[in-house]
Amino acid sequence: MTKLPRISGRECVSALCKAGFEIRRQHGSHIVLRRNDPFAQVVVPDHKELDRGTLRGILRQAGLSADELRKLI
Numbered sequence: 001m002t003k004l005p006r007i008s009g010r011e012c013v014s015a016l017c018k019a020g021f022e023i024r025r026q027h028g029s030h031i032v033l034r035r036n037d038p039f040a041q042v043v044v045p046d047h048k049e050l051d052r053g054t055l056r057g058i059l060r061q062a063g064l065s066a067d068e069l070r071k072l073i
Contacts, residue, residue, distance in 0.1 A: 004055050004066050007073065009046040012055065015072035016042065016062060038063070 007015075013023065013031055021033040021042070029046045042061045045054065059069060 004052050004059075005070060005073065006049055006052075007055070008048050009044050009050055011073060012044050012050060012058060013046075015069055016044070016058075018072045019062065019064060019068070021062070035062075 009029075009031065013033065016033050017023070019035075021035045021040070024032045024034045024041075026032070026046075031044045031046055032041065033044065034041045040062055042058050044050075044058060050058075059066065064072075
């Protein structure tokens with residue numbers, strides 16, 4: 001199993017945008033991204049560094065693996 005990288009919320013958002021997500025809205029420090037085909041919606045906190053558990057949950061909801069995230073960064 002590949003170790004998850006230590007990235008910020010903004011880096012995660014840019015990687016998800018490259019994977020076909022678009023920013024729908026932002027409420028405070030939480031950014032909501034959505035992809036229509038196949039449908040997926042994720043919320044990314046705009047923090048300096050994401051906890052590994054939070055990042056793992058975001059990837060699970062987005063349908064991405066840690067290796068795919070590394071390629072998108």
